[in-house]
Amino acid sequence: MKTPVIHLDVDRLIQRIALFALAGLLTIGLSVLGFHHWQMSDPYVRAVLEIEGDVSHGRAIFQMNCAGCHGDSGDGLVGPSLHSISAHKTRASLIRQVIGGQTPPMPQFQPSPETMADLLEYLETL
Known part of the structure; x- marks a missing residue:
């Protein structure tokens, strides 16, 4: 008795894998773009990013x-080290972190856009 031979269409399989990979990359790209657009929709964040801090x-x-x-x-000390924080967070994310106070015990802090731009500039040097 002969064992049945399973014939795979390798080209078709490669095309499907490539199509799924492309769809995945497109989904990731659109998600990143949407997240960036959402972050930039906040007028406060936009105002801060338009100012060159000191x-x-x-x-x-x-x-x-x-x-x-x-x-x-x-x-x-009580809060985490901020060294290289700008390598892990975008400028918009840093602004939201500072003003949000979402990580207890960090308080909410809503400085003027100019003051926040200065602080952001300093944080990026750490």
């Missing part, structure tokens, strides 16, 4: 409002 002012703001929990150099 690092020295940002450092002073950090010392007054953030150093108590994050340490004088952002090394972390």
Whole structure:
């Protein structure tokens, strides 16, 4: 008795895999674009991002409002270390994190757009 031979159409299988991969990449790309658009829809975030911040002012703001929990150099105390934070979060995400107070015990902080731009500029140096 002969064993049945299963014939696979390799080309068709490769085409389907490529199509699914392309659909997945397209979905991811559209999701990222949609998330970015959503972040930029906040007028406060847009206002902050339009201003060029001043690092020295940002450092002073950090010392007054953030150093108590994050340490004088952002090394972390009660709050986490902020070193390389801008490598992990977008500018819009950093703004939302600061003003949102969504990670207890971090308080809500709603500075003027100019003050937030200065703080953001300083955070990106850590």
